[in-house]
């Protein structure tokens with residue numbers, strides 16, 4: 001299978017740079033604002049245009065030709081970007097008073113948590129093709145992404161649920177006494193506090209999601225790890241195997257280490273607010 | 277009882293159970309506009325439960341409660357009106373720890389009543405001034421003393437311009453030297469004509485402020501009388517025993 005043609009590689013590089021810069025910008029508390037959400041949405045659209053192409057002067061590149069660090073980034077950000085809201089919905093749904101919503105959430109969470117990511121990914125690849133009518137094919141990358149989003153959502157839902165349980169009952173009393181409705185009170189008061197309590201565990205999950213992107217290579221998606229392996233099949237590269245793997249490891253280390261450090265910074269920052 | 281006419285709260289034949297446990301038994305209580313009712317009684321007698329039924333933090337099984345013309349029920353619209361008509365001050369303050377004092381005050385008006393932010397902020401500063409914590413507006417609850425936190429909590433309840441304020445042991449979690457500053461703030465409110473139902477064991481405060489003192493025991497209101505009568509000539513044996521313990 002052909003990878004992205006070499007002369008189109010700059011597009012992936014732009015995506016990586018764009019996303020990394022925006023992530024750094026987002027990380028700075030001074031810039032925390034709801035506007036970040038549309039900014040990220042725009043970033044997603046730009047990235048999609050760059051990756052797919054077939055508009056402007058950009059030739060089309062199908063997802064089966066994507067690869068390398070840009071793909072790793074895309075898998076990671078999609079997993080967290082969609083998985084995190086899903087986790088919140090799962091966690092709230094699990095505490096819902098409506099039996100149906102509660103049942104759906106409990107069953108999904110428990111099934112997914114009983115599986116490994118690998119089995120979820122294989123289910124997405126193999127079972128989905130069995131159940132879908134033959135002529136309907138869903139992009140392999142999209143299926144892997146759906147699997148990863150659900151996996152992340154189910155695991156983090158339990159973390160968030162722990163945080164929700166740690167919010168004192170008095171906080172619920174106070175929001176009700178002020179007449180705040182379910183949605184507003186959860187966004188403004190309950191969830192904010194719950195997420196703060198479980199931030200370290202949540203960052204753990206997010207770092208885990210970054211590392212888990214490598215599983216994509218097992219089902220034939222050429223994330224950075226898959227790309228490294230593939231390039232080593234080229235004889236002229238084989239003798240650099242150590243260097244290639246060290247380079248990949250270094251990239252993972254830089255991203256994961258900065259996330260861990262950043263979470264420690266955020267923790268210190270919010271504990272300062274509470275300190276007497 | 278009331279010298280101002282209007283009736284704000286009417287509770288009749290209220291019964292409530294937690295599972296098998298009969299926590300409120302045949303409660304009848306009327307609170308007039310701008311009246312102050314103090315409720316006392318031993319631990320576990322159902323004082324908090326009664327108070328929490330009045331703003332529907334707890335449900336009840338029998339009887340009826342009407343607050344400011346709203347029958348207390350689960351009906352969405354009437355529940356909304358009820359919550360806007362009542363404010364509550366809790367034993368443990370229950371301020372929002374991740375919000376500054378000022379934001380604690382504005383969150384109700386802005387997000388519950390859809391008031392403009394600027395207006396809510398101006399009003400919040402006024403309210404903080406009223407309970408004498410204006411200098412703490414930009415601090416987080418964790419940075420305030422217990423007494424200051426409770427006064428902020430009172431200001432937060434006032435922001436909704438409630439017609440009825442409910443206090444559940446507002447001074448029990450405070451160090452002794454801070455009790456008075458909170459009682460002072462409550463006394464001022466009382467003088468300004470706020471209708472208040474207060475669960476407290478501060479009998480000096482009750483004597484000065486209350487129009488009616490109710491003594492609860494095992495889910496019943498054993499005695500409801502004016503302060504003079506309550507302290508000087510209690511009818512029930514249980515009340516006498518309770519008072520002698522307090523003094």
Ligand SMILES: Nc1ncnc2c1ncn2[C@@H]1O[C@H](COP(=O)(O)OP(=O)(O)OP(=O)(O)O)[C@@H](O)[C@H]1O
Nearest residue numbers: 294295297299317318319320321322323324325326
């Ligand atoms: N949610 C609940 N579920 C079951 N039982 C409860 C619940 N809340 C309170 N109770 C019980 O009901 C009784 C009355 O509780 P309540 O809190 O109303 O008493 P109280 O008079 O306010 O006591 P205190 O002075 O200790 O605050 C207690 O025995 C308590 O254990």
Ligand SMILES: [Mg+2]
Nearest residue numbers: 323324325445
């Ligand atoms: Mg109580």
